[in-house]
Amino acid sequence: MVIAKFAVGRETLGLAVPPFTQHAISVSLPTWKDNVGYEEGEKRVVDSMVSGYPRFFIHPSIQKLANICEQKFGVKGEKCLLCLSKKIADQCRTFIVGRAALAATPAHVRLVQYVICPEDSSSSQTRVELHIVFFPVNISPIAKQFWQHTGLGISSRFAEYCLFLLPGQDKQSPHSPPGSPTLPRSPSNKYYLVKLPAAWIPSGDVSHLSNAIMSPDMLHKDQSTYLEERYGRNLPLRAAAFAKCALRRRIAGVLVRDNMQDGPQGPCAGTQDVEIGPSNRGVQDVGEDDVFLFPTGMAAIWNAHQLCLRARPPAKCVCFGFPYIDTLKVLEKWGQGVYFFGHGLGSDIDTLESLLEQESAIDPTKPPILALFTEFPSNPLLRSPDIHRLKALANKYDFLVVVDDTVGNFVNVEVLPYADIVVTSLSKVFSGDANAMGGSLVINPEGRHYVALKSHMATYEDTYFDEDALFMERNSRDFTERVRAIDDNAQAICAFLRSRSTAEGVPSAVIKEVFYPKYTTPINYLRCKLPQGGYGGLFSLTFTSLAASEAFFDALPCQKGPSLGTNFTLACPYTILAHYTELDWAAQYGIEEGLVRISVGMEEKDLLLHSFNLALKAAEASAK
Structure with a gap:
């Protein structure tokens, strides 16, 4: 089977990446000028956007659902954000109220719980709870910070499921099988253009790659379906529990043989009879119960910070090395604040050690900092911190170490032995297909504060939408x-x-x-x-x-x-x-x-x- 190569030229501006992917997590910005235009809000670029990174661009299905909620429950001058649980909605309201007060624009924020049930009571579809946060439209930029920084907003698949359950909505895209792509109805729509197969392109010259185009009608139906569903077609939502179990085992590194087949109940790697052994993550006692799943990588980071705040005495955090921007924002906007060591080099560790000594001298009865957050290696400079030395400081001064191994990934590097918590964006290479979001948090059972951290995770709330987990499990089998x-x-x-x-x-x-x-x-x-x-x-x-x-x-x-x-x-x-x-x-x-x-x-x-x-x-x- 020949899979078409996709167009990458200027005509793709604003389109989903990957193309033909209903739940794509990237967007085509093919030229330097397009990227500048996006940042400056240039109409030419903004009007072309039909997709985007989910924490920055709210998917059309989520926008549609939000509009319905605003019309149904809102009052004039209000906008809303949609949350998966009452707990998240409360956290969202607290953030908005607090940040609005800091900006000298106090605002009333209210919550609405909306239970959406199938029209047919005999349907196998299950009801869902939607928690709606309403706020004045003038503080929308503040509200969107919560969506961006925490990664706790609903997913596009969850929004589509809600829309499918709502009476009077389009029923052409039911989630059985889940994730069926919506292809353009007009073959002339320039937003859905694909390249000629690589086999049709002369091997000596690829300079014209962005000029060879064919319309969606030239794709076989099975091929277009494959682009969105990958291997995940016909997976029932009831298999989600097995998919999540398989994901936790895969991340924990305890599968003796990672069975890539599906059984009658769901993914075989998630069933009870699969062979489990000691972890290969560098800490043998890590088990699937030490792995926690979240809807996005940022949600894993945000929850790791919240876990530190609950488990240890209050203090500032350290951000070591130049991180992905929202990690720093989380440490700045929640908790006691952050010390930023942006270069992440050995000289920064010298400065950090001096800081720790000074803070410990002020009050020897408590740790000088709450936790140190770092990436291994960092994004975008690919610097790897001296994690051995950082761990030694953590042992000496009794603070937590949180490592983001997304860029390195656990196939290449072994960082868990040096961390109390490891967080990973599963949306990246773990998935690879760029059509599903997810994140994980792993607690090191050999860490000094494992018991306290694990006990505070007793309140863990699984908000990872089942269908997203199904796709993530399928995508990650050949990780x-x-x-x-x-x-x-x-x-x-x-x-x-x-x-x-x-x-x-x-x-x-x-x-x-x-x-x-x-x-x-x-x-x-x-x-x-x-x-x-x-x-x-x-x-x-x-x-x-x-x-x-x-x-x-x-x-x-x-x-x-x-x-x-x-x-x-x-x-x-x-x-x-x-x-x-x-x-x-x-x-x-x-x-x-x-x-x-x-x-x-x-x-x-x-x-x-x-x-x-x-x-x-x-x-x-x-x-x-």
């Missing part, structure tokens, strides 16, 4: 094999690009630096690298001029959009997207305006190398 292929591709591409950089002493090079764990703080990375592990699929590039950055990005024939860890290569001008309103601040920590971040996929290595060579030639031409 290890995909990581190996991606690692191999990334290492070859980085070797090629670094050989053309000023970092390697090439005087006329337009590439300044290749940020990749093999070259960036390699000693720290190697200490945690598994024997069969690689260096991951993410790297970043800086250039000798902004013009070279733009030329390279625009010429690179791959998908362009936010997110990472996809099975296909995905590029973005990271600093423009993440820090456009704070470029000078980011530059202090080495995050240059012209930085381009690449998430390498599973394409043929030779084709990838040829594509990056084309982009490099364009960058070199811009310099001349």
